Structures are given as structure tokens and as C-alpha cells.
Amino acid sequence: MRHPILSKRSRITIWWLAWAVLAVGQSLLFYFIYDIPLVLALADGFISMILFGILGLLVWFPLASLKSRDKFDLVTTANFIIIGGFIVYVWITGTRFIAGALFTERVGYTGLWNNTITYRIAAGVLLYGVIILTYYLILSAVRLAEKASRQAQLEAMVKESELKLLRTQLNPHFLFNSLNSISSLTVSDPPKAREMIVKLSEFMRYSLSGKNEQPVSLKQELENARLYLDIEKIRFREKLVYSEEIMESCMNALLPSMLLQPLFENATKHGVYESTGQIIIKTSAVYDSGNIVLSVFNTMDNGVIPAKKGTGTGLTNVAKRMELFYGNEAYLKVRRTEESFTVILNFPFKQEDNN
Numbered sequence: 001m002r003h004p005i006l007s008k009r010s011r012i013t014i015w016w017l018a019w020a021v022l023a024v025g026q027s028l029l030f031y032f033i034y035d036i037p038l039v040l041a042l043a044d045g046f047i048s049m050i051l052f053g054i055l056g057l058l059v060w061f062p063l064a065s066l067k068s069r070d071k072f073d074l075v076t077t078a079n080f081i082i083i084g085g086f087i088v089y090v091w092i093t094g095t096r097f098i099a100g101a102l103f104t105e106r107v108g109y110t111g112l113w114n115n116t117i118t119y120r121i122a123a124g125v126l127l128y129g130v131i132i133l134t135y136y137l138i139l140s141a142v143r144l145a146e147k148a149s150r151q152a153q154l155e156a157m158v159k160e161s162e163l164k165l166l167r168t169q170l171n172p173h174f175l176f177n178s179l180n181s182i183s184s185l186t187v188s189d190p191p192k193a194r195e196m197i198v199k200l201s202e203f204m205r206y207s208l209s210g211k212n213e214q215p216v217s218l219k220q221e222l223e224n225a226r227l228y229l230d231i232e233k234i235r236f237r238e239k240l241v242y243s244e245e246i247m248e249s250c251m252n253a254l255l256p257s258m259l260l261q262p263l264f265e266n267a268t269k270h271g272v273y274e275s276t277g278q279i280i281i282k283t284s285a286v287y288d289s290g291n292i293v294l295s296v297f298n299t300m301d302n303g304v305i306p307a308k309k310g311t312g313t314g315l316t317n318v319a320k321r322m323e324l325f326y327g328n329e330a331y332l333k334v335r336r337t338e339e340s341f342t343v344i345l346n347f348p349f350k351q352e353d354n355n
Helices: 009-034 038-058 060-066 074-102 109-188 190-208 218-239 261-272 313-329
Strands: 240-246 279-288 291-299 331-336 340-348
Touching: 009 038, 009 109, 038 060, 038 074, 038 109, 060 074, 060 109, 074 109, 109 190, 109 218, 190 218, 218 240, 218 261, 218 279, 261 279, 261 291, 261 313, 261 340, 313 331, 313 340
Parallel strands: 240 279
Antiparallel strands: 279 291, 291 340, 331 340
16 A cells, blocks of 8 residues: 555645644754743744654554554554564664754753653654644545545445346346237238337437446437337328427436337327327426426327236336436436326436536
């Protein structure tokens, strides 16, 4: 692991600012208590604290060899005591040597040293303890950040796996319905069946594209949804009428790929399939206070009794995918009357960052 202080410029700055403050504090203490010249007090304070600052940086390296231990045992404790004793000894000896080389007896430095030796030993032990504590706090913060990062990566992987699983459930469901429609057309209208196969291949190419694991724009989703409706319109012709009312500002909104197709499949299955008259499917989207409100509306023939009640799998998957992609910021709402069925999606407006 890199040195926790030297690895960041901001930490280096804070480190030396802290030692400068300690140097000033010690200098003023000696100046007022022992009545020595201020220059002498400042020189002694900065020499001693700069030296301890350097030793404090170096103490990381023996500490790094001990940090792998999960708990303090007797050997670890003994090593910390030995390292601490060595650091304090080098600090006191080094300060005395450097300062002694700069000051003579005429300015009273020897007297100052003799009067403060006990203080220096106690201060050295305390500073060593603070340095060790600082390193362990930084290490703990780094470990917590790494743990949070791993947790976020794991959650992202789980979310991606769930999204893929939901898509594998949606694609075959649509494919089976389309193949049934093609099967019917091969008997009643072979040219339309061929056209439907071409449309289906374009739709499946989009659906199975590797890029579609990434979010897409609403514009792309609508283009893909129109392919699906073109397929169904080949079969039902004038019976199916489709329209859109989309605000231009909504077109760049990001959403999970293949999110809208189940809504149109639901509208055609329970609207067009079971109706004897013309059915209108309308898509609308508006931008509202940072959210996109998108609705898929279809009319219903209230005189027809549904041949088979739906399982709700498609809408359930849509709601689940929205939850995975947007969290609790999005929701799906269904509004049903005797003559219409509407699915409303409300989700945050997100767009691709081009920077």
C-alpha cells in the first residue's frame, strides 16, 4: 500500500501545517515559562518538530509490516513499543545535536535543554501515539471506502444480472406471439407473412444487440416500438390505429432498453386481439418538473368477453426493471375503465453525458 500521507498532496500540506502549529506552540511555551529569547525558542521548536515530522513519515514503513495483523497480540505490542522508543530516542538525540551545533552556551541553550528533557520525552511518546492513531484512522477510512466500492460493484453486478434475466423472459414471450401471427398469415396472406418476417428480424436484431444492455434514449425505444406495431399492423390492418404525442424535450431521456415493448404488446393483446372493432393505441410523453410522464393508452371493446385473462407478467417485469434502473424514484400506474386501458410510467429525466 502507498504511504497514506505522501500519496496525496493535500495530506502532505495538512501534515506539515500541523507540525508548524506544534512548533509555534512549543516555542511560545518555552518562551513564556523559561524566559528565553524568542528567536531561540522558535528555532528549537521548529527544529524539533520538523525532525519529528520526518520521523513520523518514516515510521509508516515498519508500521506497514504490522498492519496486516487483525488484532494486537504480545509480539505486535512489543514491536510498537520498541519502534516508539527508537523514534523518541532518535528525535531527542537528533534535536540536541542539530540545535547544539547552532547555539552556544552564551545563549543559554544547554540550560533550556536540561530544564525541558522530561517534557521532551513525554511529548515524544505522546506524539508517537498520535501518529500511530492517525495512520490507523486513515487506514480504517481507506478500508471502509474500498469496502463501499466493492459493495457498490457487487450491487451493480446483481442489478445487471437481474436486468438480463428479465429481458430473457420478455424476448421469448414476444417472439412466440409474433411467430403465431406469422403462422396465421402464411395461410391467409403469404406476402404479408414475408413482410412480417423482415420486420421481425429487424426488431429482434435490436432486441438481441449487445449494446442494449446499456440504457437507450426514448427516441430509440419508440423507433423500436414502432417496428413491433408495424408487425402487428400487418396482421390487423385498419383494425389497429396508432398515434403519438411526444414532447421533443423528452426524446433524449434515458431508459432501459426494451422497456416499452411489453406495454404495446399488452395493448395489442388485450385490446386489438380481443376486439371486433377498431382499436386506438396512443403513446404520449411530457416533461414535468424533472420527470418524464409517459403513457400508453388503448381503447377496448367492452362488448367482448376476454378469452383469457392475462398473467400480468409483462407489466410486472416493466415495473421491476424501472425499480432496478431508477430505484424508488420511478413508478408504474395502471388506469382501467370499461372502454380503455392506460399504463403510466413516471421516471426521472436522465440523459447521456457528452462530456
